[in-house]
């Protein structure tokens with residue numbers, strides 16, 4: 071099986087995001103990681119290839135620094151990588167999907183494209199669908215259980231309150247992974263060393279004939295969400311405090 | 327007057343209460359004509375409930391095989407944009423809404439913003455979270471139609487009754503997509519989904535066992551239509567299923583009231599519930615970080631405070 075896994079290079083979820091200018095942030099002070107949902111996709115791809123044979127290729131659209139993130143993904147068992155280099159911090163998901171498509175099609179014929187359910191930086195929740203539409207492939211997102219066999223993918227996703235639905239699509243198809251699908255492995259030291267030698271091809275958007283100027287969504291402003299200033303601590307006996315809390319919630323906050 | 331569509335969600339025969347806030351967002355204080363699109367064959371049944379919040383056109387949409395094909399649902403929405411000259415189309419950022427809106431946007435080559443907390447149709451801008459709730463982004467969608475899903479409960483529903491009519495809509499959309507829903511595995515419980523709930527009470531690691539969630543269930547019952555959540559630490563310890571997890575790798579919720587019991591206040595947990603209106607914390611440690619970022623705090627043992635709270639709620 072030829073599996074492509076799209077992995078985004080994103081700031082660590084615990085990073086403190088310092089806004090810079092109108093619509094940017096200071097990325098020199100953040101630690102970057104592979105998008106956490108994409109790790110479930112990498113793990114699923116590596117497991118499939120371990121069982122059925124084939125190759126796992128990591129595809130990333132990002133800055134040069136994303137190479138480190140890609141090495142981490144290759145240490146988990148992926149075979150090689152393709153980096154489409156871009157400068158800006160935010161790229162329209164339509165342009166991103168065009169870049170992913172061009173990179174994949176230049177390289178080979180996918181049996182499966184695995185992605186995360188969404189990126190934790192822009193929380194876009196759509197690149198999978200755009201890539202699938204551009205490549206004329208079926209897509210299923212938020213997959214937490216998966217079997218791929220006999221030219222068919224059978225996937226489960228949650229539809230609310232613990233209920234799930236089962237979906238089917240013929241392969242090749244695009245699948246977006248979410249927590250629950252598997253436990254991403256921690257690479258061992260020899261795997262980390264081996265990953266350093268794995269091949270990574272590099273392109274620019276221009277190499278792939280893509281113009282970022284065609285973006286249809288524009289980030290106008292980025293603002294910090296104000297933190298709450300700290301709790302009003304209720305005092306007295308347990309009984310007094312819960313009675314006071316109920317009064318506040320009913321009469322002052324009017325949320326009950 | 328601009329025409330704005332709303333994808334209505336009905337689950338298990340019940341109109342989700344979170345639809346009303348989306349209608350409020352679409353109507354912009356009565357500035358727009360709201361087309362409520364109902365795909366479950368229940369347009370007549372829900373007409374009065376929808377018009378109470380300002381939806382004057384109830385679109386009864388139908389197509390062969392609609393329920394089993396998310397691509398067909400997206401195609402029907404695409405056809406509705408044409409038919410009713412919609413300049414905006416919004417829906418819930420639920421499992422279904424997120425999926426169908428992304429399919430629609432991709433198929434039509436339109437920009438789309440997911441999980442928004444505000445929409446301005448004239449300016450074609452939305453506000454949404456970036457970086458797991460740490461920042462809010464204002465995004466301009468440069469297209470004829472503004473497509474957006476809205477975080478459940480993010481917009482307070484406003485009662486604004488209008489006269490309503492039902493429009494039958496059976497567009498000629500082509501064959502089912504290649505993705506089909508082959509089975510629904512219903513959890514069987516009548517538990518409310520966390521993202522729908524107006525009030526949430528969550529237990530963290532110190533809950534200690536699955537059984538102990540009972541004290542939170544009892545409190546939820548006393549709170550009235552409340553749901554029970556869990557932290558990742560509690561889920562990873564096997565005390566609760568992942569469907570109950572709130573946070574960056576769990577669910578994003580925005581209830582009126584969030585009561586966190588035995589939560590330290592981690593960044594990743596807050597990523598999923600930061601936009602709650604009022605946050606209350608119950609924690610034994612007066613220095614727990616959660617007290618820095620909530621509205622009301624009770625320093626105490628959750629096993630003592632929660633049952634007492636349940637009792638206090640039951641009075642009157």
Ligand SMILES: Cc1cc2nc3c(=O)[nH]c(=O)nc-3n(C[C@H](O)[C@H](O)[C@H](O)COP(=O)(O)OP(=O)(O)OC[C@H]3O[C@@H](n4cnc5c(N)ncnc54)[C@H](O)[C@@H]3O)c2cc1C
Nearest residue numbers: 530531532557558559573574575576588589590610611628
């Ligand atoms: C990539 C990533 C994603 C993550 N995603 C999520 C996510 O989606 N959701 C999530 O929740 N976490 C997530 N986490 C984990 C997160 O960082 C924390 O580890 C976790 O939220 C801690 O859970 P907790 O607050 O229940 O437990 P703890 O951190 O152990 O805190 C327990 C608190 O309870 C107090 N306490 C102890 N006993 C009692 C008692 N009897 N009564 C009252 N209070 C008591 C303690 O003082 C303490 O403050 C993620 C982490 C990473 C790295």
Ligand SMILES: Nc1ncnc2c1ncn2[C@@H]1O[C@H](COP(=O)(O)O)[C@@H](O)[C@H]1O
Nearest residue numbers: 076077131185186188189194195196197
């Ligand atoms: N720049 C990128 N490079 C590689 N993959 C990406 C990129 N952006 C998004 N993706 C993939 O698309 C998924 C959804 O991203 P998004 O639509 O941005 O939330 C992610 O989980 C990744 O798998």
